[in-house]
Amino acid sequence: KQEVTQIPAALSVPEGENLVLNCSFTDSAIYNLQWFRQDPGKGLTSLLLIQSSQREQTSGRLNASLDKSSGRSTLYIAASQPGDSATYLCAVISSNTGKLIFGQGTTLQVKP
């Protein structure tokens, strides 16, 4: 059974810092891995999607990497801003079931 774990559960940093969020998954049989952002009481915003054959994706200040063999992904946020404060969710689509499995999320607070 696929399990997705995110570390840390919460993170507080001063504005301007570069930071890394971690995601691990137990079954390497995945179609893709996706990072989402969720603001309090809101839905999901897709940030980056990495296909299983890819190693990384970049969008602006965000860079996500994927190491399928070790079951790990990282989301790198450069020059963090208070507006980056949110919960970041990692999810994988299992190639066995086709289902999207979410991690518990990392709640990020960027202090001005």
Place this chain on the structure above:
Amino acid sequence: GAVVSQHPSWVICKSGTSVKIECRSLDFQATTMFWYRQFPKQSLMLMATSNEGSKATYEQGVEKDKFLINHASLTLSTLTVTSAHPEDSSFYICSARDPGKGSYNEQFFGPGTRLTVL
């Protein structure tokens, strides 16, 4: 493109009543739609998968008679919470998938519906 809407965005109801939540794909045809539930400070949990024109497939532990799902068209799926109780209060999020849209198996998410049962 790939916009998914949900209605209502929030609803408050009395215990014992039924509530219907709509999920629509606005600019594409969704062959498959998914319903997720999210309790406070927890992650999203898949409740069921529905394919247009067929019965939904429910995840283990989700009561199909309590959470009725209808996917009558390629752009609309509905979730009806029957005889709602306070423990059903949650954030319900739908997603939609079209193999011809986005990356393979990519799901596009609605904004969610906050259900509060008094």
